[in-house]
Amino acid sequence: xxxxxxxxxxxxxxxxxxxxxxxxxxxxxxxxxxxxxxxxxxxxxxxxxxxxxxxxxxxxxxxxxxxxxxxxxxxxxxxxxxxxxxxxxxxxxxxxxxxxxxxxxxxxxxxxxxxxxxxxxxxxxxxxxxxxxx
Amino acid sequence: xxxxxxxxxxxxxxxxxxxxxxxxxxxxxxxxxxxxxxxxxxxxxxxxxxxxxxxxxxxxxxxxxxxxxxxxxxxxxxxxxxxxxxxxxxxxxxxxxxxxxxxxxxxxxxxxxxxxxxxxxxxxxxxxxxxxxxxxxxxxxxxxxxxxxxxxxxxxxxxxxxxxxxxxxxxxxxxxxxxxxxxxxxxxxxxxxxxxxxxxxxxxxxxxxxxxxxxxxxxxxxxxxxxxxxxxxxxxxxxxxxxxxxxxxxxxxxxxxxxxxxxxxxxxxxxxxxxxxxxxxxxxxxxxxxxxxxxxxxxxxxxxxxxxxxxxxxxxxxxxxxxxxxxxxxx
Numbered sequence: 001x002x003x004x005x006x007x008x009x010x011x012x013x014x015x016x017x018x019x020x021x022x023x024x025x026x027x028x029x030x031x032x033x034x035x036x037x038x039x040x041x042x043x044x045x046x047x048x049x050x051x052x053x054x055x056x057x058x059x060x061x062x063x064x065x066x067x068x069x070x071x072x073x074x075x076x077x078x079x080x081x082x083x084x085x086x087x088x089x090x091x092x093x094x095x096x097x098x099x100x101x102x103x104x105x106x107x108x109x110x111x112x113x114x115x116x117x118x119x120x121x122x123x124x125x126x127x128x129x130x131x132x133x134x
Numbered sequence: 135x136x137x138x139x140x141x142x143x144x145x146x147x148x149x150x151x152x153x154x155x156x157x158x159x160x161x162x163x164x165x166x167x168x169x170x171x172x173x174x175x176x177x178x179x180x181x182x183x184x185x186x187x188x189x190x191x192x193x194x195x196x197x198x199x200x201x202x203x204x205x206x207x208x209x210x211x212x213x214x215x216x217x218x219x220x221x222x223x224x225x226x227x228x229x230x231x232x233x234x235x236x237x238x239x240x241x242x243x244x245x246x247x248x249x250x251x252x253x254x255x256x257x258x259x260x261x262x263x264x265x266x267x268x269x270x271x272x273x274x275x276x277x278x279x280x281x282x283x284x285x286x287x288x289x290x291x292x293x294x295x296x297x298x299x300x301x302x303x304x305x306x307x308x309x310x311x312x313x314x315x316x317x318x319x320x321x322x323x324x325x326x327x328x329x330x331x332x333x334x335x336x337x338x339x340x341x342x343x344x345x346x347x348x349x350x351x352x353x354x355x356x357x358x359x360x361x362x363x364x365x366x367x368x369x370x371x372x373x374x375x376x377x378x379x380x381x382x383x384x385x386x387x388x389x390x391x392x393x394x395x396x397x398x399x400x401x402x403x404x405x406x407x408x409x410x411x412x413x414x415x416x417x418x419x420x421x422x423x424x425x426x427x428x429x430x431x432x433x434x435x436x437x438x439x440x441x442x443x444x445x446x447x448x449x450x451x452x453x454x455x456x457x458x459x460x461x462x463x464x465x
Contacts, residue, residue, distance in 0.1 A: 039308060
């Protein structure tokens with residue numbers, strides 16, 4: 001909330017981000033030293049990587065391999081955090097913990113949540129970078 | 135000035151290896167390091183990282199992701215540290231999402247120098263890499279100092295050839311090799327002719343220059359595995375492995391001609407100098423201990439002086455000299 005002023009300043013880029021925690025654009029940009037092109041490139045990389053990550057996780061789920069699930073969700077959590085996708089990262093972290101606890105029953109519903117968060121994130125990317133490139 | 139300096143430094147960018155299986159994380163690292171003028175090599179797995187870090191021209195700085203499929207960052211580290219200690223040190227920073235103390239201890243225990251947790255803060259990462267470069271720099275200086283000390287401890291200060299202790303050690307090593315493997319080797323005792331009068335006529339500085347130059351000429355005339363050392367004031371000893379007496383004498387003759395042919399430039403003008411050579415060899419048929427061999431070469435050198443200098447003489451086939459009973463008593 002302290003960052004409201006800062007966020008307002010950046011609102012040209014992203015009018016909605018102050019209230020929306022799908023992605024903390026301001027903070028992420030700050031980490032990127034204000035390099036918007038880099039952030040956009042990372043978002044693209046993340047988006048491109050998603051089908052592969054999702055397929056890996058689906059396969060591990062089908063095989064009931066908690067060790068693999070733990071590793072894949074760990075990777076997803078890190079990648080999401082790197083692009084500033086906080087909600088997705090948190091959801092992936094939950095799933096990583098469940099995998100670590102071998103809590104196989106609760107994993108599939110959590111995976112649905114992760115996928116929803118990813119979908120929301122991609123919409124956000126779309127919105128952000130379409131506007132930014134105008 | 136500052137700008138020019140920085141531009142010049144670009145040509146010697148600091149090489150850094152990053153290993154991370156996540157394209158996003160790899161790209162962030164790359165972007166920040168390239169901006170700071172690092173020469174970035176990035177790979178997606180531990181095997182490739184280890185392969186590159188094991189090469190001769192390996193980067194000295196590495197950022198390794200802990201969790202990678204295949205070889206994890208910590209295992210890359212461990213394998214790297216198991217390699218030869220003679221290789222240049224690689225400073226390793228481990229990248230990890232693990233924040234538990236036990237994990238971090240495990241990471242450092244694998245041989246990593248430092249770690250940083252993900253998602254990392256770029257300025258912090260860069261600052262930690264600077265620490266790494268500082269340590270590498272210190273290490274380079276220490277190694278250079280150690281090498282110089284080693285050199286000084288084993289070489290003659292004036293001429294740069296091996297010192298007396300080292301040339302005698304070389305002789306002993308050659309002898310034990312002969313004991314193990316057979317074969318022959320020779321030694322050459324060299325003494326500059328009328329060196330005292332060079333010192334008396336031109337002064338000690340010119341005498342020093344003459345010693346330095348003749349040492350250079352000797353070294354240039356030797357094969358890579360021959361060793362020359364300063365034995366005394368104007369006396370040198372050369373150990374010539376894998377040679378019998380005639381071939382050792384050929385080496386002596388080559389050096390003799392080279393010295394006689396080249397006037398030495400000094401502050402007092404050019405000085406012509408010659409040297410005399412005593413050659414002895416230890417062969418399978420006539421093996422002898424080093425003291426005896428030195429004595430024979432010395433006798434031959436004496437004869438070279440007697441016979442007019444600027445010449446080489448071969449040791450006479452070896453009747454045990456008078457000093458021998460003493461030597462065998464003491465053994």
